[in-house]
Amino acid sequence: MNYTLHFGQVLQYVPYLVQGAWISFQIAFLAFLGGMVIGLMGATAKMFGGLWLRGLVNAYTAFFMNTPQLVQIYFFFFALPQAGILLGPYEAVLIGMTLNAGAYSAEIQRAGFLSVHKAELEAAETIGFSLLQTVWHVILPHICRVLFPPLSNHYIIMTLGTSMAAIFGVEELTGRAFNVNARTFRSIEIFTVTAGIYVLVTIVASFLLLLLGRWLFRVKGKIF
């Protein structure tokens, strides 16, 4: 084994990689927000929808949760042009990730809705809350507190999932790592540095989410 690690060559690319991490963050954030909206609608439909709507939403979540995200994006990227819909790599990845996130967050949010106990609603009624007051003072705080940990967890998983975009040629963190790898052939070094950046980014995200959860909903949690 005659391989010496040379981090020097790679370190000059760190700013380039960090800019890539910003693009990763954008993809993860946009897909997460879109997923939340889809998830909210999906969870509402699952809880209160009619037979057909419920069946449709259940099929959507079951399909997206049981197939790989990579192949879903492949499908959007390669199959949709056949139907005349041309998507760029960034758009294909974003749409794929948003739909995928929507399915997961619909499941998560439904679990949150279900966690509201009947006794709580009855208690609210007993002290004479109106519907709006019940939603604002009882249901929302409860749901937020229950949903915050799994959703922030999901956000971290999605941040890691954005590395898939590299396969389609989006120049985010992993994509840029591939670029630098092609330029310098310092494979181990470059991917270790990339891994380090991912660890840093997700730890910072976990920490901020933790603070946000404490501040907004008094959720207890820990990073490690």
Added chain:
Amino acid sequence: MLTAFFEEIPAFFTYYNGLFLLQAAMRTIGLSAIGCVVGFLLGFFWAIVRLLSGKATLPARLASILYVEFFRRVPFLVTLMIVFFACQVLKLGFSVFTVATISVCLIAASYTAEIVRAGFESVPLKQWEAAEVMNFTLAQKLRLIIIPQAWKVILPPAFSFFIAFIKDTALASQIGVIELTYVGKVLNNKGYSASLVFGTILILYFIISYPLARFGARMEKRLALSKH
């Protein structure tokens, strides 16, 4: 467009394409099964390491925390690349399937370590203290007190994590493991239309994953009932 799609179907589902897809599906299942079993054992090991006490084992505990936190915060694709190039540099001569299996095991170990740890933590503190008072060793504590209570908490999330992993192995196609996703790309390059090929691949993944997911949900419900 739709008629062209339907006309292509008989040309696509030939005997050899079917065989190709089936073998690829077996490889996907094999990759995730090996990764999950080895990963679970490794994860259990790391979770137990974290339970050790005393100054002498501090490095081991730190190693456990570092290992778990590192692999849980690095994308599968990047881990795959690190393992791939590390094997190349060390001249181990592993096949790509072995490389993919190693990375799957590494990642599965870190996630299951967290799941097992959560399971251990779900056992009330009084049980731990009672075991301590009885002067049990760590092995006795785990075998007689903790695991009989914790496995109900560990099993459902571990199972759903394994199902999630079947889908994550799709990324192994990037280093050239001939599993379902890779076969999809090959067939697409052969000239079959992308919608047909990737549609089939998606359905095959669904067929593998969905029954397991249903089974997991049922198991979770049953275990939750038996807890009370």
